Amino acid sequence: MRTGLRITAYAAAVAAAFTAAYGVGTSVDSVSTPAAHSERNEHGERNEHGGKGHEDTGSGTGTTSTPAGLASTSHGYTLDLRTPRAKAGTRTDLRFTITEESSGAPLKTYAKEHGKELHLILASRDLTTYRHLHPVRAADGTWSVPATLPEAGDHRVFADFRPARAEEKVTLGADLAVTGAYAPDDLPPARATAKAGDGYEVRLTGTPAPGEPRELTLRVLRDGKPVTDLQPYLGAYGHLVALRAGDLAYLHVHPNGEPGDGSTKPGPAVSFTTTAPSAGAYRLFLDFRHEGKVRTAAFTVRTPHAH
The missing domain is CATH 2.60.40.1930 (Macroglobulin (MG2) domain)
Incomplete structure (x- = not known):
């Protein structure tokens, strides 16, 4: 069964979703996360990724x-x-x-x-x-x-x-x-490609529309070649968390479709239907799993004011 995006109960008044990348460039972005982690948590216990609820x-x-x-x-x-x-x-x-x-x-x-x-x-x-x-x-x-x-x-x-x-x-x-010694970093610039370590990179495409659902697609590559055998992670081929710059308003979204629904392919593309809660800058974190390791790619995106 194809599942559309079911969003965090973000509130009806803001349409409860996040938008696609606005005005992204073509260079590479990264984020300070462990480059990859196995399917055992930090206690050495194996993470179980069951359930299809989205x-x-x-x-x-x-x-x-x-x-x-x-x-x-x-x-x-x-x-x-x-x-x-x-x-x-x-x-x-x-x-x-x-x-x-x-x-x-x-x-x-x-x-x-x-x-x-x-x-x-x-x-x-x-x-x-x-x-x-x-x-x-x-x-x-x-x-x-x-x-x-x-x-x-x-x-x-x-x-x-x-x-x-x-x-x-x-x-x-x-x-x-x-x-510890602290000097805050500037928000990374908006970019269309993010590295995820070990030759992995994710390319982001999509057109934003505040207040209107649009599709956002993240394409996973390794050494420049499309990854077509992504593995389910927590019941999906990708998980997306978005945080709004300034107040860190939280949004957790899931992709269109799910493993085993008969139509969703295991890569290279993972798509999301999204709507911006407001204009401004956001940071997107995509978690995906390949060859038994979970990796994270991060993007800065900016949404315009509605016309």
């Missing part, structure tokens, strides 16, 4: 225009980050709970989305560092995951989850300070 995560209810991830409390839940500080270049065990406001107790029951109970996105405020992590939950409801962040500065952590028996997903955000 609903996206978010904290919108359809009754507010507030983008997801800007608040640490929403929908009756609070992200309590127990390790609000880390040291640049040093492995840190990030610990946190999702607390139920009604009882003050940690949430212990979750519905799995894309094979996981919770997805943790971590990004620097200048959008040059990005991590997509899968923490482990202890019996008392405390989540933990190791991470090593390369540069000092302000970071943002996003917890992306759906409580058991809840119909809506929730995205909560909290600030993480990384200590």
Whole structure:
């Protein structure tokens, strides 16, 4: 079955999606992520990528225009980050709970989305560092995951989850300070090609239209040749996270089509139908899996004001 993009509950008023790249150039961009990681998480446990659901995560209810991830409390839940500080270049065990406001107790029951109970996105405020992590939950409801962040500065952590028996997903955000010598980087320029290490590159094409759905296509190549055997990662051939420059409003989208639907090919192209929530600059992070490793390609895109 072909599935169109089902977006993070980003709010009905903003059409809840992200747009294609506007005015991109032709040079190469990169992002500070691990160049590739195997299908075992940082605890040495194997990541299971089950499920075909392609609903996206978010904290919108359809009754507010507030983008997801800007608040640490929403929908009756609070992200309590127990390790609000880390040291640049040093492995840190990030610990946190999702607390139920009604009882003050940690949430212990979750519905799995894309094979996981919770997805943790971590990004620097200048959008040059990005991590997509899968923490482990202890019996008392405390989540933990190791991470090593390369540069000092302000970071943002996003917890992306759906409580058991809840119909809506929730995205909560909290600030993480990384200590050390700090000089913020400028937002990388808008470019149409991004490297992902080991000869991989991703080419971005698409025409933006704020307030109007348009198709965005990301084409994966290795050593200049199209990759036609992408492997499913969390139930899809590609996952796209977009963060708005300035406030890091969060948007998680999934591709048009899914593995096994009879029409979606395993590369080289992965397409998304997208609409901009607002004009401005965004940073896109595409995760894809090939030969057992997950890689990330990053792009800066700019959307124009609606005419």
